[in-house]
Amino acid sequence: xxxxxxxxxxxxxxxxxxxxxxxxxxxxxxxxxxxxxxxxxxxxxxxxxxxxxxxxxxxxxxxxxxxxxxxxxxxxxxxxxxxxxxxxxxxxxxxxxxxxxxxxxxxxxxxxxxxxxxxxxxxxxxxxxxxxxxxxxxxxxxxxxxxxxxxxxxxxxxxxxxxxxxxxxxxxxxxxxxxxxxxxxxxxxxxxxxxxxxxxxxxxxxxxxxxxxxxxxxxxxxx
Amino acid sequence: xxxxxxxxxxxxxxxxxxxxxxxxxxxxxxxxxxxxxxxxxxxxxxxxxxxxxxxxxxxxxxxxxxxxxxxxxxxxxxxxxxxxxxxxxxxxxxxxxxxxxxxxxxxxxxxxxxxxxxxxxxxxxxxxxxxxxxxxxxxxxxxxxxxxxxxxxxxxxxxxxxxxxxxxxxxxxxxxxxxxxxxxxxxxxxxxxxxxxxxxxxxxxxxxxxxxxxxxxxxxxxxxxxxxxxxxxxxxxxxxxxxxxxxxxxxxxxxxxxxxxxxxxxxxxxxxxxxxxxxxxxxxxxxxxxxxxxxxxxxxxxxxxxxxxxxxxxxxxxxxxxxxxxxxxxxxxxxxxxxxxxxxxxxxxxxxxxxxxxxxxxxxxxxxxxxxxxxxxxxxxxxxxxxxxxxxxxxxxxxxxxxxxxxxxxxxxxxxxxxxxxxxxxxxxxxxxxxxxxxxxxxxxxxxxxxxxxxxxxxxx
Ligand SMILES: Nc1ncnc2c1ncn2[C@@H]1O[C@H](COP(=O)(O)OP(=O)(O)O)[C@@H](O)[C@H]1O
Ligand SMILES: [Mg+2]
Numbered sequence: 303x304x305x306x307x308x309x310x311x312x313x314x315x316x317x318x319x320x321x322x323x324x325x326x327x328x329x330x331x332x333x334x335x336x337x338x339x340x341x342x343x344x345x346x347x348x349x350x351x352x353x354x355x356x357x358x359x360x361x362x363x364x365x366x367x368x369x370x371x372x373x374x375x376x377x378x379x380x381x382x383x384x385x386x387x388x389x390x391x392x393x394x395x396x397x398x399x400x401x402x403x404x405x406x407x408x409x410x411x412x413x414x415x416x417x418x419x420x421x422x423x424x425x426x427x428x429x430x431x432x433x434x435x436x437x438x439x440x441x442x443x444x445x446x447x448x449x450x451x452x453x454x455x456x457x458x459x460x461x462x463x464x465x466x467x468x469x470x471x472x473x474x475x476x477x478x479x480x481x482x483x484x485x486x487x488x489x490x491x492x493x494x495x496x497x498x499x500x501x502x503x504x505x506x507x508x509x510x511x512x513x514x515x516x517x518x519x520x521x522x523x524x525x
Numbered sequence: 526x527x528x529x530x531x532x533x534x535x536x537x538x539x540x541x542x543x544x545x546x547x548x549x550x551x552x553x554x555x556x557x558x559x560x561x562x563x564x565x566x567x568x569x570x571x572x573x574x575x576x577x578x579x580x581x582x583x584x585x586x587x588x589x590x591x592x593x594x595x596x597x598x599x600x601x602x603x604x605x606x607x608x609x610x611x612x613x614x615x616x617x618x619x620x621x622x623x624x625x626x627x628x629x630x631x632x633x634x635x636x637x638x639x640x641x642x643x644x645x646x647x648x649x650x651x652x653x654x655x656x657x658x659x660x661x662x663x664x665x666x667x668x669x670x671x672x673x674x675x676x677x678x679x680x681x682x683x684x685x686x687x688x689x690x691x692x693x694x695x696x697x698x699x700x701x702x703x704x705x706x707x708x709x710x711x712x713x714x715x716x717x718x719x720x721x722x723x724x725x726x727x728x729x730x731x732x733x734x735x736x737x738x739x740x741x742x743x744x745x746x747x748x749x750x751x752x753x754x755x756x757x758x759x760x761x762x763x764x765x766x767x768x769x770x771x772x773x774x775x776x777x778x779x780x781x782x783x784x785x786x787x788x789x790x791x792x793x794x795x796x797x798x799x800x801x802x803x804x805x806x807x808x809x810x811x812x813x814x815x816x817x818x819x820x821x822x823x824x825x826x827x828x829x830x831x832x833x834x835x836x837x838x839x840x841x842x843x844x845x846x847x848x849x850x851x852x853x854x855x856x857x858x859x860x861x862x863x864x865x866x867x868x869x870x871x872x873x874x875x876x877x878x879x880x881x882x883x884x885x886x887x888x889x890x891x892x893x894x895x896x897x898x899x900x901x902x903x904x905x906x907x908x909x910x911x912x913x914x915x916x917x918x919x920x921x922x923x924x925x926x927x928x929x930x931x932x933x934x935x936x937x938x939x940x941x942x943x944x945x946x947x948x949x950x951x952x953x954x955x956x957x958x959x960x961x962x963x964x965x966x967x968x969x970x971x972x973x974x975x976x977x978x979x980x981x982x983x984x985x986x
Contacts, residue, residue, distance in 0.1 A: 356982070380867060383864075389865050389866060395858070395865075395982055399534065399535065399538050412869075
């Protein structure tokens with residue numbers, strides 16, 4: 303269960319203040335697939351950053367499970383990101399000089415998973431997202447966009463997180479590939495009982511999720 | 526894969542950049558090491574020059590060096606005053622004099638040559654008038670006096686040294702190291718008419734141990750024959766001090782006294798004390814002032830090499846620092862990703878530090894090779910340039926500058942022997958310097974790494 307209460311994030315840009323996230327409250331149950339839609343600049347990415355503890359809110363609280371992550375110290379935040387969260391980005395954000403396999407093992411290394419388990423799990427995950435043995439040993443530059451995003455999904459799942467946060471994961475892909483990626487995310491989340499919050503501008507995708515939030519100028523608009 | 530191996534792998538991510546960085550950094554480390562080698566080699570040389578100079582103070586009659594200048598001889602009474610000074614352990618006294626063709630049958634083994642002839646017209650020396658000019662061979666040479674009328678031949682005089690320490694040639698104008706070839710050395714307090722002859726002088730005059738010759742109109746017995754290793758000293762006669770004083774009618778007179786001081790540290794104070802005690806009758810000098818003058822250029826080289834060492838270490842640090850800052854800026858997004866997927870600042874910094882150390886260690890290997898190859902030539906180059914103006918050749922007349930010349934000659938030879946050796950410690954220093962450079966270089970980039978906000982990965986590329 304994710305519970306967000308009166309969440310605010312204000313950026314100061316010069317003299318003016320930007321209320322990127324402006325007093326938002328909502329909740330998502332465990333295992334649910336929620337989507338966030340809204341125009342560019344409406345605060346979607348900022349909201350995901352707050353949920354993933356990449357950014358600290360100006361005010362408000364975020365409870366994930368029984369933890370209020372806004373009260374965590376830096377060290378605990380790093381551990382939270384490593385163990386509880388999986389990120390999928392629009393630009394894939396794989397480490398370019400590591401192979402697909404090594405990219406998937408990376409979060410496990412940060413989470414302190416034993417070396418042998420890392421390799422086994424990374425191979426299993428990459429097979430599940432559909433990468434052949436040969437593709438698993440390639441560096442990102444030698445994989446297609448869709449394949450890279452599959453690697454990114456495998457990486458996000460590597461530490462069995464409670465919550466996967468995806469920021470326009472299909473934004474750089476053609477609609478057919480995008481749909482496949484979404485189905486993959488959905489299916490994996492169901493089998494692992496992982497909660498997913500994804501940002502999308504594709505309304506057909508948003509329509510298939512359990513819950514949809516619409517943001518407008520940092521505020522939640524009732525649908 | 527872990528933080529360290531990832532760092533090592535990242536060091537080769539951009540091969541061209543790695544190659545150029547390693548080359549430049551290697552050069553700077555190599556230069557640092559060459560400078561360190563030069564610094565050490567020159568330092569060791571300075572120490573050995575200082576040590577070889579010894580702990581003696583020379584007392585000469587005011588205005589006299591060798592046979593140049595003028596003034597009055599020192600007296601034993603005067604020297605007795607400085608014998609009792611604190612830190613003076615012993616005193617070697619000597620009186621040198623020149624035998625002339627009128628009071629000895631010894632013939633000099635040295636040709637007059639052009640240098641000798643310059644002094645042929647000097648007063649106070651005896652010359653054999655020659656009835657005619659002619660192609661004389663051997664010692665005597667002929668020349669014309671100002672008027673061009675009368676011809677006289679000039680024979681370089683034979684020097685006799687009366688000494689209380691006959692085997693110590695350092696207070697003789699010729700200097701050198703005393704090696705007895707035959708016979709034996711007379712006692713330091715001997716009063717007999719005995720003599721030690723330089724080997725070439727003995728040969729020239731067909732003298733052997735036990736032979737006799739005439740000096741000051743008296744018969745003198747050859748007690749021994751020595752080799753001093755140089756032509757000037759090998760043409761000398763060494764006799765007991767008292768014998769020379771008596772024969773030359775200079776009772777109690779001395780031309781040189783060498784004060785032996787208990788330690789090098791006290792040389793300066795003894796010099797001052799002796800100078801004060803003797804006042805204007807004597808010139809008091811010590812080897813350490815001469816040594817100081819001769820090590821001054823060496824000390825300059827030491828300073829230069831130290832500054833170059835510091836400079837090249839700083840240059841190396843700046844090179845790796847700039848490169849690391851550049852790399853961190855280039856990989857901002859990647860750093861953000863690492864942080865977003867659970868890496869701590871320490872892990873990210875560790876990864877970059879491992880990369881910096883890899884790059885610097887590669888450079889260190891190249892640098893050590895460069896330093897080992899260039900260290901010796903650079904040291905020699907520095908020393909030769911700096912010392913070329915120092916080791917002045919012959920100064921003064923025949924003998925006047927002799928002592929000084931030999932001193933400088935010795936140090937000059939020493940300079941040529943400077944050798945910068947590459948030891949294990951140098952390699953250790955090199956690696957240590959490289960490590961230091963790498964740590965400094967990554968410390969600054971660590972600051973930039975810490976500043977990268979993980980939320981930046983959310984921003985569109
Ligand atoms: N680090 C920041 N500093 C200043 N303003 C920011 C920052 N991040 C986001 N913003 C502003 O907050 C608003 C929301 O941005 P964002 O969450 O990226 O929107 P979206 O993802 O919906 O396009 C925008 O007006 C953006 O300019
Ligand atoms: Mg966005």
